[in-house]
Amino acid sequence: MSTQPQFVASSIEDLVASLARAGRVAGRVLARLTPPEKERALKLAAAALRRASATVLAANARDVAAAEANGLTSAMIDRLRLDEKRLEGIAAAIDDVAVLADPVGAVIDEQARPNGMVLQRVRIPIGLIGIIYESRPNVTADAAALCVRSGNAVLLRGGSEAVHSNRAIHAALVEGLVEGGVPAEAVQLMPTQDRAAVGAMLTAAGLIDMIVPRGGKSLVARVQAEARVPVLAHLDGINHTYVHHDAEPAMASAIVRNAKLRRTGICGAMETLLIDATYPDPHGLVEPLLAEGCVLRGDARAQAIDPRIAPASNEDWDTEYLDAILSVAVVDGLDDALAHIARHSSAHTDAIVAADQAVADRFLTEVDSAIVMHNASSQFADGGEFGLGAEIGIATGRLHARGPVALEGLTTYKWLVRGSGQIRP
Amino acid sequence: MSTQPQFVASSIEDLVASLARAGRVAGRVLARLTPPEKERALKLAAAALRRASATVLAANARDVAAAEANGLTSAMIDRLRLDEKRLEGIAAAIDDVAVLADPVGAVIDEQARPNGMVLQRVRIPIGLIGIIYESRPNVTADAAALCVRSGNAVLLRGGSEAVHSNRAIHAALVEGLVEGGVPAEAVQLMPTQDRAAVGAMLTAAGLIDMIVPRGGKSLVARVQAEARVPVLAHLDGINHTYVHHDAEPAMASAIVRNAKLRRTGICGAMETLLIDATYPDPHGLVEPLLAEGCVLRGDARAQAIDPRIAPASNEDWDTEYLDAILSVAVVDGLDDALAHIARHSSAHTDAIVAADQAVADRFLTEVDSAIVMHNASSQFADGGEFGLGAEIGIATGRLHARGPVALEGLTTYKWLVRGSGQIRP
Incomplete structure (x- = not known):
């Protein structure tokens, strides 16, 4: 019974x-x-x-x-x-x-x-x-x-x-x-x-x-x-931060560090870093991460930045680590970055660090994610941080409601x- | 080949x-x-x-x-x-x-x-x-x-x-x-x-x-x-018009006639008429419809209004006729009308004809349909009539977009x- x-x-x-x-x-x-x-x-x-x-x-x-x-x-x-x-x-x-x-x-x-x-x-x-x-x-x-x-x-x-x-x-x-x-x-x-x-x-x-x-x-x-x-709902937060060649290095380094390591387990954490081939100080972006024990996996050009960067597999670009792991690619300017993001983003939060306003505006317009940021850490992707007072969730679908x-x-x-x-x- | x-x-x-x-x-x-x-x-x-x-x-x-x-x-x-x-x-x-x-x-x-x-x-x-x-x-x-x-x-x-x-x-x-x-x-x-x-x-x-x-x-x-x-999308337009006892009779009769017979095949057409038991001129509502050949099917009290009103089956209250057919029920005031609508409406367009603003406001608040109208014909349920310039469709779901x-x-x-x-x- x-x-x-x-x-x-x-x-x-x-x-x-x-x-x-x-x-x-x-x-x-x-x-x-x-x-x-x-x-x-x-x-x-x-x-x-x-x-x-x-x-x-x-x-x-x-x-x-x-x-x-x-x-x-x-x-x-x-x-x-x-x-x-x-x-x-x-x-x-x-x-x-x-x-x-x-x-x-x-x-x-x-x-x-x-x-x-x-x-x-x-x-x-x-x-x-x-x-x-x-x-x-x-x-x-x-x-x-x-x-x-x-x-x-x-x-x-x-x-x-x-x-x-x-x-x-x-x-x-x-x-x-x-x-x-x-x-x-x-x-x-x-x-x-x-x-x-x-x-x-x-x-x-x-x-x-x-x-x-x-x-x-x-x-x-x-x-x-x-x-x-x-x-x-959202399934993945495969979030990109793209560092444009004219980004202010101290700002870029601080945003990259925060976006990856402030908390690695939240859906707004950065999972892929895209660095312009002509950015003057790529080592300044990766060094603080490596120093804190973050594992970096890169394409051939990214590996040339530091010998501690391991090779990335094809799956890395589509992986949400939720951990102190980051994939890094070197790109040839805005169009190359946009193409990488269009192919691999999970449409959660993608960010650009750039000084040129026209470049930032193109990024904000053309990246099709629920949240697109300029000169800010993707870890802000949160209802409380967006002034909503709370959140029931973050959505990456296209209808009804998106983002926090x-x-x-x-x-x-x-x-x-x-x-x-x-x-x- | x-x-x-x-x-x-x-x-x-x-x-x-x-x-x-x-x-x-x-x-x-x-x-x-x-x-x-x-x-x-x-x-x-x-x-x-x-x-x-x-x-x-x-x-x-x-x-x-x-x-x-x-x-x-x-x-x-x-x-x-x-x-x-x-x-x-x-x-x-x-x-x-x-x-x-x-x-x-x-x-x-x-x-x-x-x-x-x-x-x-x-x-x-x-x-x-x-x-x-x-x-x-x-x-x-x-x-x-x-x-x-x-x-x-x-x-x-x-x-x-x-x-x-x-x-x-x-x-x-x-x-x-x-x-x-x-x-x-x-x-x-x-x-x-x-x-x-x-x-x-x-x-x-x-x-x-x-x-x-x-x-x-x-x-x-x-x-x-x-x-x-x-x-x-919308599946059905089982639209109600409720004539409150204080409705102005000429207005009520004109709205009822228009809501049913202007065009019977559109999704905004009225399919059920609810008449207050104390409405002074129920025959004035049904006579113009009957005179134009509309078939009326009513509950016992509605049948008492005119001998040409046939008995309604249980299915009639849930039927979208899209034709010159109308189901008619006599109700005991606003709460009874709201209960009927809550049970049978397809959440497309429901309307009240009433003079008392407080009654109308309760109807507008409590009816849970995509479109709720006061003193107007349900046949206005249309993107062009709503000033949208066109419509891709009328939706009765609850998310993203509703109505026209x-x-x-x-x-x-x-x-x-x-x-x-x-x-x-």
């Missing part, structure tokens, strides 16, 4: 469909809350999470113990582990999202037609967002807060390693949200860790409006391959038409 | 992939043309189409003769048939699109960050658009013109019935576009009528950026079911970041 009799008679598809329908109904209530009501509910959720601190940390300790028993890597266990300080950080992030400007109800544009009808496009929530994530329990709170602030219901499906942490965080959030007038079903956590639930979410077209995967490349690749629901996505990317619009009896001739 | 040796060795998937790759390369050239260059190229395309008039009409006569021999319905043959006047209309429509405001390059928003970086979101073309359509040869020109004006390459796949017409129109357009500096591959017509080509387009993720189906419900349903590429979609909906954006050496702390 199952201890979860409510699921015995149902397929996973039926479970996901019934959760989604309940979420959609709750979402229609949430969508009509005012900005102050949503702010208050989120602050109550943050307060409830702080109150539940002992419970959440105890649940997290169970997850960490299981992870250690199962031999998870120390990096995975670190992502999973919570303490007082991290939990306060999660609660504080909810408070921050609570006071972000509310996109819902904003008038995108307005026009009066010659026949007197007045048309507006007005921002509305998308509906029900599905979040599929891995071991970081903070995603439970971060994603829920962004969805609630933008008036969307959310169906969360976290990783099995964090199951107790996620349940404890979710229970606390819902307690606070309900106190603030948000229906409990507006923020649901998948009640089973059956992996088939992920597949059912991905194919729930018409029930889930958008899926946001948060996790490693294999998760994102699976979601993109299987989804019948629109997906907001926060509240506006969680909305859509409808047309309002106000007439006075107009009929069409 | 095949007479088309270039396809012998290739699978349909390879053919579509090679067309798409050529289209993408050409699209990058097209994307960089200035607004005056795109305007000039489109006007040259319209001129070339006018010059090719005799050739196009001869090709069309072949299609019409084949359609008659194959026993196509007169409605289908009418959609297929061109004459001097219709062809001039197609050319004039290209001239109109040529001078529409260019969305590409527009700055959506801009901000300076505290560290001095300046961020802009700038509109860019989406890339390569796939258009899958049926028997109307005008779509070849309309869709191509909208794509070129918005800087997108396009891969057209028209219906077999119109194959000679489409080839002749396409050849003329390309002649004019090339004269104007647009690469020929920016506007490609699928060179085979093999139905597998449609399937190959629908699954060409990463090669085709968006598919727009133009045609009947079975085409749209197939595209939505099979596509692995984002689709911009024209040039802006054929663009996306990228982030431009202009720095002066900023590195991330």
